[in-house]
Amino acid sequence: MKINLANIKKARNLLNKRECVAIPTETVYGIAGNAYSDTACKKIFRLKKRPMNNPLIIHYYDLKKLKDDCDLNVDFLKLYKRFCPGPITFILNQKKKSKISKIATNKKNTLAVRFPKHPVARILLKHLKFPIAAPSANISSRVSAVTSSDVKDDFGKKIKYILEGGRSSVGVESTIIDLRKKPKILRLGGLEVETLQKILKKKILININPSKISAPGQLRIHYSPGIPIRLNVKKIKKDEAFLLIKKNRINKTNYYFLSKKGDLKEAAKNLYTILRKIKKDNYKSIAVDKIPNIGIGKTINDRLLRASKF
Ligand code: TXA
Ligand code: MG
Numbered sequence: 423m424k425i426n427l428a429n430i431k432k433a434r435n436l437l438n439k440r441e442c443v444a445i446p447t448e449t450v451y452g453i454a455g456n457a458y459s460d461t462a463c464k465k466i467f468r469l470k471k472r473p474m475n476n477p478l479i480i481h482y483y484d485l486k487k488l489k490d491d492c493d494l495n496v497d498f499l500k501l502y503k504r505f506c507p508g509p510i511t512f513i514l515n516q517k518k519k520s521k522i523s524k525i526a527t528n529k530k531n532t533l534a535v536r537f538p539k540h541p542v543a544r545i546l547l548k549h550l551k552f553p554i555a556a557p558s559a560n561i562s563s564r565v566s567a568v569t570s571s572d573v574k575d576d577f578g579k580k581i582k583y584i585l586e587g588g589r590s591s592v593g594v595e596s597t598i599i600d601l602r603k604k605p606k607i608l609r610l611g612g613l614e615v616e617t618l619q620k621i622l623k624k625k626i627l628i629n630i631n632p633s634k635i636s637a638p639g640q641l642r643i644h645y646s647p648g649i650p651i652r653l654n655v656k657k658i659k660k661d662e663a664f665l666l667i668k669k670n671r672i673n674k675t676n677y678y679f680l681s682k683k684g685d686l687k688e689a690a691k692n693l694y695t696i697l698r699k700i701k702k703d704n705y706k707s708i709a710v711d712k713i714p715n716i717g718i719g720k721t722i723n724d725r726l727l728r729a730s731k732f
Contacts, residue, residue, distance in 0.1 A: 423541075423588040430546050433585040437550060442466055444559045444573045445546060446587020447538040449509045449596050449612050450566040450694070451573050452481070452556030453581070463525040463555050469580060472562055478526045478555040479511050479534040479596075483547035491520040491553075492533050497601045497622055504621045507539035509592045509612025513600040526555040536596055542587040558595060565647050565694045565729070568593050572698060593691035594721050599626070610721040612690070630724065644728040647697040647708070651730040653723075655709035663705035665696065667713050676705070686719045693722055697729070 433443045437454065440462040445454045453469055455462030457480045467474055482488045485502070492514040501510065516522065516533045527533060538544065547554060558566040559573045559581075567573045568590040573581065597611030599618065606627040607615055619626055658664045664677050668684035678696050680689035700708055710730075713722050 425541060425545065426586070427545070429585055430542060430549070433546055433583060434549055436583055437462075437546075437554070440465070441582050442469055444567075444570070444577070444581050444584040445543055445554070445556065446540050446570070446585060446590060447481075447543050447556075448540045448590055449538070449592045449594060450568055450590050451559040451570070451584075451587075452479075452554075453559045453577075454481070454554045454556040456550075457481075457526055457553045457555040458521045458523060459552075460523045460525045463523040466555060466557065467525070469577065470557060470560075470562055472557060474525070475528050476557075477528045477530060477534065478557050479536050480522060480526065481536050481538055481543070481547060481554040481556055483544065483550075483553075484537065487553055488535060491517055491522055492535060493517060495601060497605055500621055501599070501601075501618065502537075505613060505618075507537040507544065509539070509596045510618075511536040511596045511598045511609075511611075513598065513602060513608065515602055522553070523555070532602065534598065540587055540590070542585060546585070563644055563646060565645055565697050566595060568691075568694050572694075575698075589691075589695075591691065593693060593695075594718070594725065597721075600629075610724045612718070612721070614717045615720070616717065645694075645725045646729045646732040647701045648732070649701055649705065650707045650732055651726060652707070652709050653726060653730055654712045656712075658709040659707075661705070662707050662709045663700040663703070664709050664711070665700070666711040680713075680722075684714075686714065686717055686722065689713070690718045690722055693725065 436443050440459045442455045442465045455466045516531050560566045570584045570586050573584050592612040595611050597613040598609035600606040606629050669679040669682050
C-alpha cells in the first residue's frame with residue numbers, strides 16, 4: 423500500500439483539535455482520540471455508544487511516552503522486545519503521575535497499552551505529542567471493521583475522517599495479556615498464546631470467560647454479524663449460508679471460504695469481511711464448518727462462539 427502523508431497530516435490535525443478519526447491498525451480499524459484529553463475520549467464513547475465503564479486501549483509509538491504512564495516489568499519487557507510493534511495489548515499498573523484521561527480508563531489504576539504495527543498508524547503516532555485511545559471501529563457488540571469501507575458502513579458521516587490504510591493484515595483484535603501478576607490472557611487475539619509462552623517460559627493462565635467481566639471483549643455476546651450462527655455444522659439447512667475453512671470444489675453461491683487451503687492466518691484475516699458479506703448478501707443465518715482449534719484457530723473459534731450467542 424502506498425502511504426499518503428497528506429492524509430496522515432489531516433488525521434493528525436483533527437486529533438490535535440481533540441476530534442476523533444478512524445485509523446487503520448494491523449488487527450482492526452480503531453476510533454482514535456487524544457488519550458490525554460477528556461473531551462476527545464468522551465467523543466469516542468459517544469460515537470461508539472460504548473458504556474463508560476468499558477476502558478479503552480492506549481496506543482503508543484514506543485516505550486518513551488509509556489514510561490510516564492506505566493510501571494514496566496520484566497515480563498512486559500521480554501514480550502515488548504520480541505513482539506512489538508504487533509497485535510498484543512498489555513495490562514500494566516498505571517503510574518500516579520500519568521496524564522491519561524480518567525474517562526479512557528474508567529478511573530482504574532491499570533492501563534491497557536498497545537503498539538500497533540500498521541505503517542500508517544506508526545507514522546501518525548510518531549508525529550503526535552500524545553498517545554491515542556482507540557477502541558475497535560465498529561458498533562458495540564458487532565463485528566469489527568477491517569477496511570475503511572467497513573467503518574463507513576457502521577458510522578457513515580458521524581465520523582469526521584477515516585484514515586485509509588487498506589485491509590488490516592491480521593484481521594482479528596489484539597491478544598490481551600494481564601502482566602501485573604502471573605501472566606493471564608484476557609482476550610485471545612492476533613498473537614497465539616503458544617508463541618507468547620515460548621518467550622515468557624512460564625505458565626500463562628487463560629481467563630477469557632470470567633464470572634466478573636473485566637474486559638467486555640470477554641462478553642459472551644460479541645462480534646455478531648447480526649444474524650444467527652450455528653457452529654461445527656456438517657450438513658446445512660435450506661437457505662443457510664455455509665462458512666467453510668477451506669475452499670472445496672462445490673461452487674454454490676451460498677458457500678463462503680475462509681481460506682484457499684485451510685490456512686488459519688488467512689482465515690482470521692478474512693473472517694470479519696466474510697461475516698459482513700454474508701449479511702449483506704441477505705442470508706438470514708450462517709452455518710459454520712468445524713475450524714481446527716489450534717493457534718489462531720482458537721481466536722477464530724472464540725469469536726464465532728461469542729457471535730453464535732446472538
Ligand atoms: O486490536 C485491538 O486491540 C483493537 C485495535 C483498534 O487496537 N482495539 C480493540 O479495542 O479491540 P476494544 O475497545 O474493542 O477492546 C479493548 C478491550 C475491551 O474489552 C476493554 O474492556 C479491554 O480491552 N480493556 C481496556 N482497558 C482495560 C484494562 N485496564 N483492564 C482490562 N481490560 C481492559
Ligand atoms: Mg471491540
